[in-house]
């Protein structure tokens with residue numbers, strides 16, 4: 049559905065990607081993680097056709113995003129990290145924008161606004177940043193595009209809104225939809241994303257499904273010093289050590305995305321050895 053091959057992209061002389069490849073399928077929510085400045089937003093912009101790859105191939109739904117073909121544009125929606133909303137009410141916004149998306153669903157949109165407790169009569173510019181973000185997420189979801197790109201969608205959302213976001217997103221997954229979410233707020237996406245892609249210095253550092261991670265790695269609190277020593281990642285505290293172990297016994301357990309991320313960044317080889 050989204051295929052990126054040998055992507056090269058530089059801002060002026062500053063390279064961001066020099067050979068990145070990625071293959072994303074429908075029916076999944078992908079979490080795109082990585083340090084600040086590693087190129088997550090750039091990648092989303094390249095996929096959506098807002099930036100043009102200097103080398104390599106980008107194919108989204110059979111289209112080259114660079115061509116900005118209307119048949120492509122109506123199938124892709126991006127919720128950017130920074131955005132501008134016009135000084136209009138919700139109805140005028142819908143009138144001007146919903147028509148570009150053939151599968152836009154008004155009752156779905158209203159249900160999302162209700163879930164996020166966005167007052168219907170308010171002008172978009174009078175909304176707080178968090179309200180604007182929830183409005184845009186609601187609109188993006190209601191467009192029902194097969195490709196949905198979100199850049200830090202939970203930034204600026206309060207605690208209640210983050211759980212509403214998780215609920216709304218869980219209901220939005222479908223077999224024909226590919227959702228790619230770039231985020232640092234990994235806790236907000238726990239139990240939501242089913243594949244984790246970490247990019248670093250222009251390359252894919254880690255790319256695994258949550259199911260595969262859970263079968264290969266075991267996350268637990270341990271009080272056993274031998275076990276702690278054998279862990280591929282550990283965080284000590286007075287209440288025992290939070291560890292990541294190679295899941296040799298095939299134990300079932302949860303996944304702590306934040307710990308996984310830290311483990312990959314600090315001890316990539318040990319984590320990757322579990323997947324060989």
Ligand SMILES: Nc1ncnc2c1ncn2[C@@H]1O[C@H](COP(=O)(O)OP(=O)(O)OP(=O)(O)O)[C@@H](O)[C@H]1O
Pocket residue numbers: 059062064082083084085086087088089090091
């Ligand atoms: N408009 C621009 N002009 C020049 N350089 C840019 C521009 N936008 C981004 N960059 C640079 O490209 C690199 C990748 O930026 P990008 O915003 O894609 O990273 P990111 O992974 O999304 O970062 P963050 O996690 O901080 O949002 C950074 O080094 C950044 O400084």
